[in-house]
Structure formats: structure tokens, C-alpha cells
Amino acid sequence: MGHCHLSNDSVFEMLRDRILEGIESEDLRKIRSNAGDKKTSGVDAENKLNDVYRSKYRIRLDHQILTDHGIFYPQAFYNDLMFEVTLAEAKHVVKGTDTTKLKYKLTKIQLEYKMIRSKTLADEAQNVYYNGKEFLYDHVLHDNEVPFKKEIDQKLAIRVNAQRTSLKAFLLLFVEPYTAGQRDSEKFIFPDLTKVSVTVNGSPNMLYNDGIEGKDMWEEASNLFVKEKTKRSTWI
Numbered sequence: 658m659g660h661c662h663l664s665n666d667s668v669f670e671m672l673r674d675r676i677l678e679g680i681e682s683e684d685l686r687k688i689r690s691n692a693g694d695k696k697t698s699g700v701d702a703e704n705k706l707n708d709v710y711r712s713k714y715r716i717r718l719d720h721q722i723l724t725d726h727g728i729f730y731p732q733a734f735y736n737d738l739m740f741e742v743t744l745a746e747a748k749h750v751v752k753g754t755d756t757t758k759l760k761y762k763l764t765k766i767q768l769e770y771k772m773i774r775s776k777t778l779a780d781e782a783q784n785v786y787y788n789g790k791e792f793l794y795d796h797v798l799h800d801n802e803v804p805f806k807k808e809i810d811q812k813l814a815i816r817v818n819a820q821r822t823s824l825k826a827f828l829l830l831f832v833e834p835y836t837a838g839q840r841d842s843e844k845f846i847f848p849d850l851t852k853v854s855v856t857v858n859g860s861p862n863m864l865y866n867d868g869i870e871g872k873d874m875w876e877e878a879s880n881l882f883v884k885e886k887t888k889r890s891t892w893i
Contacts, residue, residue: 677715684703853868
């Protein structure tokens with residue numbers, strides 16, 4: 658059996674990444690948020706970390722333009738690059754006895770990015786963009802909503818006319834009936850699909866000869882997961 662070894666620097670990097678993104682012990686969370694029931698003794702390590710990070714957290718802007726297509730150079734785009742960040746409801750972030758009074762806010766928001774300080778590298782990057790550079794990206798289109806009763810409707814036909822020259826995948830999300838503005842945005846259901854048939858331009862079973870069965874669904878779904886080359890390599 659093989660074994661792995663993490664250097665002190667690797668352990669520190671891993672812990673730093675986790676803490677900035679809010680992945681930490683309950684004691685540290687209470688101390689950083691100044692909760693009323695935070696511990697005041699036996700938490701020397703947590704207090705040291707709180708001295709460093711305080712209430713600073715990080716939201717990663719992990720986009721293909723920034724991670725896969727070279728140096729971020731905003732002047733190369735025809736339009737300004739804009740990120741829309743949707744924050745979770747307070748009840749999913751803050752714990753308390755009365756969920757109607759829970760709230761949180763972000764202050765002193767900062768955009769952090771890496772910068773090239775070498776003129777030689779900057780000129781080389783600028784030359785690449787000026788001579789023409791392609792940016793590949795995923796355009797996500799919300800096509801339509803199809804209501805059905807899972808206890809009654811045993812078969813469901815979904816017609817999609819995407820009007821695109823290239824199509825990467827269809828993503829089906831299933832949710833229970835809900836009142837507008839009150840649905841948990843992270844809650845989805847699996848209706849126990851047993852077989853999926855894809856018909857393209859009148860030709861049935863274009864992906865699998867006998868349709869996609871249960872044993873095939875994980876393989877298809879995993880195509881949309883993070884690429885191997887972009888995985889974090891902290892654990893080796």
C-alpha cells in the first residue's frame with residue numbers, strides 16, 4: 658500500500674484555502690462571527706486563526722476565461738466582463754432559534770486578481786490578443802419548464818429546439834411544486850429515471866442504441882464535472 662506525505666507548507670496552504678471559504682470548525686466559525694455562545698477558553702488555536710483572518714472570506718470566480726484561456730486582459734473583450742454573485746438566504750448561512758430574524762451582509766468587497774509586472778511578459782500577452790485569440794465558453798440557455806405528475810406520468814417527452822450550431826449537453830433539473838420566491842434553490846429531486854431516449858432530427862437513440870439506462874447515466878453526467886487538469890492537486 659502506498660502512502661502520501663504533505664509538507665508543512667502544503668498543510669498550511671490547504672488550511673488557508675479552507676478557512677477563507679468558510680470550511681472550518683464550529684468553534685472557529687463562532688469566534689469569527691462573534692457569536693454570543695462562542696468559547697472563551699480552550700480555543701487558543703482558533704483565536705490565533707481569528708487574529709489572522711477575522712471576518713474575511715473569499716468567493717472564487719472560477720470561470721473558463723480566467724482559468725483556461727490565458728492571461729486575463731479585459732481590454733481584449735468587446736464588452737466589460739461582469740460577474741453576478743447570488744447569495745444564499747440567511748437561514749442557510751446563519752444558525753439561530755428564530756429563522757425570521759437571521760441576516761448577514763457583505764462589507765468591504767474587494768476584487769483580487771494576479772498582475773503581470775514584467776514588461777516582456779506583458780508585451781507578449783498583448784501581442785497574442787492583438788493578433789487574434791479565441792475564447793471558448795459555455796452559453797447556458799433555460800429552454801422551458803415541463804410540468805408532470807411523477808405518480809401518474811410514467812413517460813415524459815421533452816422537445817428542445819435550441820437553435821445552436823453546437824450543443825454540449827442537455828441538463829434536466831427536477832423540482833417539487835413551489836410558491837414563487839420560496840423555493841430552496843439548492844434542492845432538487847431525482848424522479849428515478851430508468852431509461853432515456855434521445856431523438857435528433859427524427860432519428861431515435863442517437864446516444865445509445867437501446868437508450869440511456871441507469872448504468873449509463875453516471876458516465877454521461879460526469880462529463881459535466883470539473884476537468885482533470887483543473888483539479889486542485891493538494892492531495893498527491
